[in-house]
Amino acid sequence: MKARYRKTAAGFLWVILNPIILYSVQSVVFRKILKIEVPDYALFLMGGLLPWIFITNTLEMSIPYLYNSHNLLRGFRVNPFLLILCQVLDNFFNFIVAFLIVVIPVSFYSSSNQSAYYLLPLPIFILLISIAAISSLASLMNVFYRDTKFVLTFILNIMYFITPIFYPIEFVPQEYRWVIDINPLYYLVEAFRLAVYGHYPSLFWPALMKASMVALSFTLISAIYWKRRKNDLYYYI
Amino acid sequence: MQFIGNAEKMTSTTISESGPILKVSHLYLSFDLDLQRGHTIRDVFVNLLSNPLQSVLGRQEVHPVLEDICFELNVGEKVALIGENGSGKTSLCRCVAGMIKPQQGTITRRGDIQAIFSTASAIHFPLTGRENAYLLGELIFPHLAKSELTEVIEEALEFSELGKFLEAPFYTYSRGMQARLFLSVVTAQPTELLILDEVYDGADEFFQVKMQDRMNKVIEKSGAVLFISHNAELVSEVCNRAIVLNDKKVIYDGRNVGKGLALYKSLHSGGYKTGHP
Secondary structure (H helix, E strand, O other), X not given: OHHHHOOOHHHHHHHHHHHHHHHHXXXXXXXXXXXXXXXXXXXXXXXXXXXXXXXXXXXXXXOOHHHHOHHHHHHEOOOHHHHHHHHHHHHHHHHHHHHHHHHHHHHHHOOOOOOOHHHOHHHHHHHHHHHHHHHHHHHHHHHHOOOHHHHHHHHHHHHHHHOOOOOOXXXXXXXXXXXXXXXXXXXXXXXXXXXXXXXXXXXXXXXXXXXXXXXXXXXXXXXXXXXXXXXXXXXXO | OEEOOOOOOOOOOXXXXXXXXXXXXXEEEEEEOHHHOOOOHHHHHHHHHHOHHHHHHOOOOEEEXXXXXXXXXXXXXXXXXXXXXXXXXXXXXXXXXXXXXXXXXXXEEXXXXXXXXXXXXXXXXXXXXXXXXXXHXXXXXXXXXHHHHHHHHHHHHHHHOOHHHXXXXXXXXXXXXXXXXXXXXXXXXXXOEEEEEOOOOOOOHHHHHHHHHHHHHHHOOOOEEEEEOOOHHHXXXXXXXXXXXXXXXXXXXXXXXXXXXHHXXXXXXXXXXXXXX
């Protein structure tokens, strides 16, 4: 829906500038200043950071959306889920464009295996489903518990550091690996990354399976929660 | 035919094409009264720590809103739903529109439905009236193709007679202009059931007269209207049937709108207390 803002090229550039700048800064900082030793770091970071930005931006936008649309929802017979879906698809579009802008120069300079790019639609699709599920779940929760957005932003900030996005999972000592293992967002990001960076079929397919499981669980939880609480929506907004 | 209604005592009813547009039977609706108990995760957290037993076992208080509501709606009927504030008129309409589910009872309806409960909202205030109209169109007529939608919305915009104001941002609109715009869009397509909940506030007389014609056109083929208004004059002019709600129940349902209005007025003078017609 926000697509209406994109009347001008400059307006459009503004929207996708955020992920690109964030990516460039982190790429320079971690490579040149912190000197993280990962081959092809620019590509590695892109594979992790872009989906992460997609997740956080979408959540940030869609969580307060249902509550903020209370006038609209009370006034007309509008499917509330549709409103969330618009937010998700809007961000999805930004993500794809930002990805295309970053991937071309980065893979041009990288020496790593790029044969798996054709597999990208699979993890992207799973990512999209998961985010739609998480966003709708959190957005409905925010109607009943108005501080959901603060709590979730806080959690996401922590998650950024305990999810192997700017560092590889190999850096994590074995005794702390369980933290990563129970992190559902990691599986979503990892499936995407394995398709763009260092593709090994032996790793990619299991990762994709795990990501699908995550997507499925979130979808189920979200669907059950919506079924149970959707009726209360109109009393709370 | 579409089936909405809830599960607990669900009986499937089929309505033939020539039958009523809407059938509401034995509808019960109640609200939770403890809406205030936990409105934030912080509250839940604090309650859980300070009062674990009560927050887990705490019983929900319910407030009944509608009890045993039964009525049918047939083609061509323009029903005035009358009652005091808080008598459940809007809740009943929301149930009919499928926005909320009743605790008990069935609602069976045939065909398409359009509802408008408030004109004081926008899809997005900074956008122009025209853009808001298109966005609303996309949301309430999702089945239309892009070209059809353009046609429908352009016709609605013309009907609203807002002219050059259509290009002004929506937040500059007066209440009446908002009402004109959204009413025009909602009634832009023929529909089987039209729900209008106090939507005329602010719209001038000229537009109200124009809307009456349009309303008739919208339901001409095979439709009915549920109309909520406190404007007795308008109601008796527009409607050909009245349903009066009081104390959770239907106390009058009949073709004599004047009688319904009189009964409603007598509620205030204290002449009506038992809850039986």
